Amino acid sequence: MTAVMNAQSQREKLRINDLHAFYGESHILHGIDLSIKQGELVTLLGRNGSGRTTTLRAIMNMVGKRSGSININGHETIDMPGHRIAHLGLGYCPEERGIFSSLNVEENLMLPPSVRSDGMSVEEIYAMFPNLAERRKSQGTRLSGGEQQMLAMARILRTGANILLLDEITEGLAPVIVQTLAKVLTQLKQRGLTILLVEQNFRFAAPIADRHYVMEHGHIVEEIHASELEAKTELLNIYLGV
Amino acid sequence: MATLFDINLFALSGQLLIGLINGSFYALLALGLAIIFGLLKIINFSHGALYMLGAFSAWIGLEYLQLNYWWALVLVPLGIGVFGILLERTLIRPIAHEDHLYSLLLTFGIALILQGLFTHWFGSSGLPYAIPEELQGGTRLPFMYLPNYRAWIIMFSLVVCAGTWYLIEKTKLGAYLRAGTENPQLMQAFGINVPLIVTLTYGFGAGLAGLAGVLAAPIYSVAPEMGSNILIVVFAIVVIGGMGSIGGAILTGLAMGVVEGLTKYFYPEASNTVIFLVMVLVLLTKPAGLFGKEA
Numbered sequence: 001m002t003a004v005m006n007a008q009s010q011r012e013k014l015r016i017n018d019l020h021a022f023y024g025e026s027h028i029l030h031g032i033d034l035s036i037k038q039g040e041l042v043t044l045l046g047r048n049g050s051g052r053t054t055t056l057r058a059i060m061n062m063v064g065k066r067s068g069s070i071n072i073n074g075h076e077t078i079d080m081p082g083h084r085i086a087h088l089g090l091g092y093c094p095e096e097r098g099i100f101s102s103l104n105v106e107e108n109l110m111l112p113p114s115v116r117s118d119g120m121s122v123e124e125i126y127a128m129f130p131n132l133a134e135r136r137k138s139q140g141t142r143l144s145g146g147e148q149q150m151l152a153m154a155r156i157l158r159t160g161a162n163i164l165l166l167d168e169i170t171e172g173l174a175p176v177i178v179q180t181l182a183k184v185l186t187q188l189k190q191r192g193l194t195i196l197l198v199e200q201n202f203r204f205a206a207p208i209a210d211r212h213y214v215m216e217h218g219h220i221v222e223e224i225h226a227s228e229l230e231a232k233t234e235l236l237n238i239y240l241g242v
Numbered sequence: 243m244a245t246l247f248d249i250n251l252f253a254l255s256g257q258l259l260i261g262l263i264n265g266s267f268y269a270l271l272a273l274g275l276a277i278i279f280g281l282l283k284i285i286n287f288s289h290g291a292l293y294m295l296g297a298f299s300a301w302i303g304l305e306y307l308q309l310n311y312w313w314a315l316v317l318v319p320l321g322i323g324v325f326g327i328l329l330e331r332t333l334i335r336p337i338a339h340e341d342h343l344y345s346l347l348l349t350f351g352i353a354l355i356l357q358g359l360f361t362h363w364f365g366s367s368g369l370p371y372a373i374p375e376e377l378q379g380g381t382r383l384p385f386m387y388l389p390n391y392r393a394w395i396i397m398f399s400l401v402v403c404a405g406t407w408y409l410i411e412k413t414k415l416g417a418y419l420r421a422g423t424e425n426p427q428l429m430q431a432f433g434i435n436v437p438l439i440v441t442l443t444y445g446f447g448a449g450l451a452g453l454a455g456v457l458a459a460p461i462y463s464v465a466p467e468m469g470s471n472i473l474i475v476v477f478a479i480v481v482i483g484g485m486g487s488i489g490g491a492i493l494t495g496l497a498m499g500v501v502e503g504l505t506k507y508f509y510p511e512a513s514n515t516v517i518f519l520v521m522v523l524v525l526l527t528k529p530a531g532l533f534g535k536e537a
Contacts, residue, residue: 061431062427062430062431082427082430083430083435083436083437085431085433086431086432086433092431094428094431098425100420100424100425101424101535102421102423103417103420107417110414110417113432113433
């Protein structure tokens with residue numbers, strides 16, 4: 001029995017219990033519970049302001065105050081300083097992409113320190129994102145939106161992170177680039193990476209995700225497995241207001 | 243006489259030399275201020291006091307500890323750097339999240355205390371510091387006499403400025419600093435210990451001010467208010483160059499020294515104000531400074 005429990009908890013890469021998060025006086029997250037197993041791709045769906053971005057930022061310790069429990073790869077991180085969290089194997093891609101304008105493409109790519117030993121090599125990354133290779137000496141923010149998004153993804157893949165927190169990576173991008181991103185995510189999933197995706201574009205997320213959490217007003221109000229998606233479409237439409 | 247179109251070349255080149263030397267100090271100090279402002283977003287009003295502390299440390303080293311100029315040139319910046327690190331950790335850090343006005347007032351207070359202490363201990367008249375033997379004498383050039391020590395200041399500070407520029411613009415450590423200047427929170431999320439980088443940056447900026455102090459000891463008199471006199475001009479230079487711009491601070495520092503020197507020759511009455519006039523003109527036409535990025 002304990003052996004089974006251990007095997008299960010080993011496969012669990014991220015577990016959040018009763019997470020509360022605050023920006024100054026405003027209480028944004030009201031007791032989030034979620035868990036993600038290795039190799040899963042899980043999305044956080046919800047309207048703007050439902051607390052999805054804050055959930056990712058709370059995991060990275062980028063909010064004003066947080067309480068509860070966040071267990072990453074078996075380590076409790078709720079009291080851990082922000083700069084140590086990435087080293088547990090996390091890669092964070094912020095909504096605004098966070099490309100540094102004072103750094104060129106290559107410097108942006110090489111900036112985050114390696115967090116695990118088996119990250120993608122620069123050659124592999126340039127093979128996955130050929131545009132970045134061509135523009136390696138360009139200023140980071142002179143890239144197109146799509147290229148910046150590729151760079152923001154490539155940057156965390158190089159570090160060897162095996163849990164990716166991706167915030168609205170398709171926002172404002174052309175359909176052809178969104179397709180490329182879907183391919184990239186599928187490849188990453190095949191490599192065994194664990195992905196938590198905040199996504200507005202449900203049509204992008206639905207075919208590639210294993211599970212969906214629906215958020216509203218800082219709570220998780222529904223958990224939907226990929227297999228239940230069709231049956232719960234109606235419900236989802238109500239939550240997402242589409 | 244060496245005159246050309248009514249210009250006295252001896253006097254002009256003399257003023258240019260003085261301008262370049264002042265410019266070297268402006269550049270060194272503006273560089274430290276710009277680095278600190280870039281990452282910590284604080285206007286370090288104690289920068290002048292750290293410069294003064296550097297000069298006094300050199301003087302005390304020579305007078306009481308038989309520590310010659312060359313040793314001072316190595317040890318004093320390290321000592322002032324450590325002093326800066328302590329300041330950052332104990333006083334500046336705790337109020338880092340408050341309005342920047344607080345850190346401005348705090349560093350201003352630190353400057354006043356240091357200046358007051360040194361006036362109390364050493365008086366305000368200024369102390370002499372001998373030019374090191376190896377750099378005494380000078381070279382006669384076609385239009386001027388160039389004292390060796392002054393040539394040394396210009397060369398040495400150029401090397402230090404260029405080295406710092408390279409460190410910040412071309413190395414990985416510099417990339418951390420530039421990125422930390424832009425988005426410290428994201429750097430933290432990438433697993434970089436930003437508070438440590440902030441402390442080291444403040445220490446480095448303080449060390450540069452200390453170094454400028456040692457360089458200045460033999461040519462300016464070592465006096466408690468030497469820092470506050472130069473600091474206002476250096477602030478203007480950082481603003482002209484563009485707040486936080488490293489290359490801008492260096493180039494503007496040197497250029498403003500020369501502009502000041504030229505003004506001393508052509509219209510001496512304006513020499514104390516010309517830099518501020520330039521500042522006003524730059525702010526009116528390019529509010530982010532000559533080398534600053536528009537917000």
